[in-house]
Amino acid sequence: MAKYLKNKPYGNQRWRNAREVFLSRYPLCAHCAKVGVDVRATIVDHVVPHNGDPELMWGVENWQGLCATCHGAKRLAEEVGYSQACGVDGYPIDENHIFNKGR
Numbered sequence: 001m002a003k004y005l006k007n008k009p010y011g012n013q014r015w016r017n018a019r020e021v022f023l024s025r026y027p028l029c030a031h032c033a034k035v036g037v038d039v040r041a042t043i044v045d046h047v048v049p050h051n052g053d054p055e056l057m058w059g060v061e062n063w064q065g066l067c068a069t070c071h072g073a074k075r076l077a078e079e080v081g082y083s084q085a086c087g088v089d090g091y092p093i094d095e096n097h098i099f100n101k102g103r
């Protein structure tokens with residue numbers, strides 16, 4: 001089961017149904033909402049990457065709806081270790097961003 005979840009968790013009917021129900025209940029992107037913008041969520045994201053762990057995979061408390069842009073940015077941040085997002089001043093807001101390391 002764990003191997004199946006790790007390798008192909010999103011193609012099965014259980015996930016498709018759960019995703020559909022979640023997005024109908026939480027239709028807005030959670031990250032955009034934090035900055036006061038209403039954008040339709042199209043992706044159910046795992047707040048903590050599940051890496052095949054069934055509890056993190058299926059635990060709704062670990063889910064959030066995201067738009068494709070925010071999901072892509074989150075994935076990139078997980079890979080490089082910091083967010084690329086910038087504030088209204090144009091500077092990166094994540095204190096772990098390489099720009100902020102020497103400040």
Ligand SMILES: [Zn+2]
Pocket residue numbers: 029030031032039066067068069070071
């Ligand atoms: Zn968003």
